[in-house]
Amino acid sequence: MTLQIDYKNEVLYGLLQRMAPSVGGISPILQEYWVCSIDPKNSPKLLGLIKSQFQHTVDGLQHLKRIHKENDGKGNLVLKVLLCPVQSKEFSITKEALLSMLIGATHQDNIRLEVKSIPMNKPLDKETNIKWSKEYWPLLWKGNPVVQDLNEIYKGLDINKISKYMKRIAELSKQQKTKCPVVSIFVDPSKDVIKSIRIDERCASDPIKHTVMDGIAEIADLELARRQERKVEDPKANNYLCFKYHVYTSHEPCTMCSMGLVHSRISQLVYLKPSLKTGGIGKNSGKREMIHLSCVLNWKFEAFQYLDEQLANEVEDIDPSIYV
Ligand SMILES: [Zn+2]
Structure with missing residues (x-):
């Protein structure tokens, strides 16, 4: 069966013009998030904490990597972990409370917390994905999201x-x-x-x-x-x-x-x-x-x-x- 999808113009069945931003024409919509740097050996403990406390804070943000490795400049690997928004309607925590939670879970007392600007929207092409990953926070690329979105939408339309x-x-x-x-x-x-x-x-x-x-x-x-x-x-x-x-x-x-x-x-x-x-x-x-x-x-x-x-x-x- 041929799908009646015009991917370029985002038109379904020749009748439904999807209203979505044009590919390449979007800018990042940034929100401040807490990011912590930890010793990789403590990652299982931290992941447990994330699962129980912070899972929902990245709902709908499947385009973001949650964890990535970075060199700390002294030859050591550190894990940078995306935790939660600094401020949002649904979630609020002070830096002190967050830090004590992290230390409590990992028993690592030199955890560094920083605020990073994170793109809430996903890029629509690979080049922008690479650019935003360098500028803000590593993003996942799972292929053209427009094609994936349109296929999903098409399935659900009558x-x-x-x-x-x-x-x-x-x-x-x-x-x-x-x-x-x-x-x-x-x-x-x-x-x-x-x-x-x-x-x-x-x-x-x-x-x-x-x-x-x-x-x-x-x-x-x-x-x-x-x-x-x-x-x-x-x-x-x-x-x-x-x-x-x-x-x-x-x-x-x-x-x-x-x-x-x-x-x-x-x-x-x-x-x-x-x-x-x-x-x-x-x-x-x-x-x-x-x-x-x-x-x-x-x-x-x-x-x-x-x-x-x-x-x-x-x-x-x-x-x-x-x-x-
Ligand atoms: Zn009105």
Whole structure:
């Protein structure tokens, strides 16, 4: 079977333009991490400590080497170990506490701790990988990540379902005779169930009633009602409203709505028409933030523009200065 993947342009099935940074065109997004230097003979003890205390601090950072050997300049080999962020929302430790933890585990009292700037994003080509490895911290190269990502994404896509929802979006949008005929549909893909369909209802008294925020609010209300009905704590409930949901929308969402989608933990967004001036997702939209892939946020999702020109022509353009 031939895969319908255009690797160069990152288009799947000839219909889904993936929104991701261009190869070679990215700069490192750096975060400060604690790195310790230890005697190689103490590495098993340190690895035990890392496993129990610091494993989660590099979740999602599979492009980084955790440990590497270096010459200390006096002919001795030392191991440099990436430990944890100096400061992050999820993790916080003082230098003193960290040092005493390390000494406690290894019984080596001359451990050196230093702060290093570590790239949170992975380079998209081998040359940049080598460059960043020299400049910042050794990175692993497992082949072109774009090809790997696209193959993974392709496996998880159901193009017929996506097309079905996009047609529905276009139909609903066409029926709106307003300045802002935006429509969004939230779907729980595990059951292929629509959780919310919102049509833009912004008005003078509520100008930020955007469909995406409105959809999240509707799902929040439903979840609240469900929990109140159960009266007891549901141990299986997760606290993210749209966990791994798919969102389909007629026009690319603004920055606020894109952030809302990150916070509610969706896994996939498909939009029909780009909002070049005000959008928060597209490669060339707004301030080119591509919020769905931002390395400074602790959730990412895949986003695509649906490239059906005929369908896009059926949906009204909106004033480019309007935040969708
Ligand atoms: Zn919005």
